[in-house]
Amino acid sequence: MTLVVGYAGTDNCFMVGDTLLSHEHFALKGDVGPVNGEFHSLKIQILTSELAIGLAGNFDAAYSAVAALKLAISADPTLHPTEWLASKNILDADFLVLKNGAKKELFVIESGNVRQAVNGHIGDPEEWNRFLQLKKDYNGASERHTIDENGKVVRSNPVTSGEKEFAVVSDAMEALCWDCVGRKEPTVGAISGCVVRIVDARISGQLEYLQAVEASHFPWEPSGGFTVLASNEPERGIGIYFRVGQRGFILSVGAQPPCVASTAETLKAFVDEARSNFGMKLTGGGWGEAF
Template identity: 40%
Template sequence: MTLIVGMANDDIGFLVGETMLTPLLLIKGNPIGPVNGEFHGLKIQIINGDSAIAFASSNAVDVALRVIAAVSEEILKNPSTDIFQKTKEFYLAQFLAPNEKPDCEFLVLKLAGERKRLAHITASELKFVERAYIGDQKQMAKLNDLRQPYVGAKEAHVQQPDGSFKIEPVEDSAGQIEFMEISFALERLVERRGREGVGAIAGNIIRVANARLSGQLEYLQTVMAGISLEEGAIGYSLLASNREKRGVGIYYIAGKLGFVMIVGDTEMCRKVRAETLDEFKTMARESWGLDLI
């Protein structure tokens, strides 16, 4: 299963997706047992603060990664590069390779001031859209079935400089509400896979959106916590590195292990043993330059 959903209008720009690499599962078989990072990867890659590329592929994850890497390099050299045309151009160039018929599609999200644009790119077309998904059509139908109305907080307690708190009203925009509804629906969808022997990492999803404070595209963090009679403290923290070197880190407290997924990395997912969350963050910083928060 691959499913990534995107939206872009004057209100919001976002991409939400999961991490399962279905082609690897089909090749190597379903890995029953503990968490296995080998079969997961970062399918939504933030190129810079205003550009992100998501991919889906049934047979050519390596091709999609080469395309994203090439586009990233072009943008690094020339920030004014047309990311939409370059993604299409580099993807079509892959068809020139002998014996290669890649089946990839991309969602490209671009912020340009107040304007946000989303393109759906395949070998045959480049189409600008407000909403789109890539990946498994049946899974998208299931996601729509699992989607529920989102009712957010009506007020926020905002701490003032003197230490006191002020109650301020909160009003979510239509785009923010849609973002939350899709995020929670995808969470419900992928959590079902955890019962199918693909590991606890299957329950994580990756959210990218234009952040309220910075106005730039950022990976959003997630924390899940609980208590198990068998293991004691359980749950995970999904940490994000949104400056300089971009990527995410997922740390599981009960297993004392984590996974690192880095934008532009040649490896889709790196498994790390760490006794604590702080140790995991230190290892990610020293080994790969990620500032996980």
């Protein structure tokens, strides 16, 4: 199963989701499978700078439909994505359609039925209830600051209600994925808690995958940590790379297979692999290594 949560307000819009795919190992022995990319996917697909699709349910059917929608939009940019998906009548797959145009809109397609929402979700109803239990009140900063090259604050803006909701949903989704670790038959999860986040970016105003980077906090593992890199042009998707074990995963929009494991020995080699094999321009944080 899956859990993808979306929001479309007047100030911003976003989606946050997990990456775990349910599979036959669950029924056989309660095994989530090796972390080799086989059981994870990009369940939030940014098709254009103004359109993203979240998917749940029958993954193969939903993923194929989104890939076909991408091609259809390339041929006819005026196509209405919500109507197009609903017309396919895929009853065992659900979708979130996020539009970031002059007006921010979120549509939920469940069992072929369409409704518009400010807050919406698709996926496992039990995990949704657990998500709500883990969701906490916002406790971050009340303002965000723009700083020039000299470190001087040139502009301050209050954190909006939508930005607060994004932080709250992101934290709850991470907590849910970690909460699923060790369960016999988890239906929601992410590699090292690396949930997928997309948002209308502050600078570009376009839908983008977000980056994250973590360094080791433990003296016995000084070279640990991972980085989530994002490609928002020309081919969209994310890459996750771990310093320990020199292991990475590439999740590209519409790719087959949906997640590819990498054994690149350096972060730079990982970025080069994503560019040469998938046309992705991964950017993000590292550990002092130029790439």
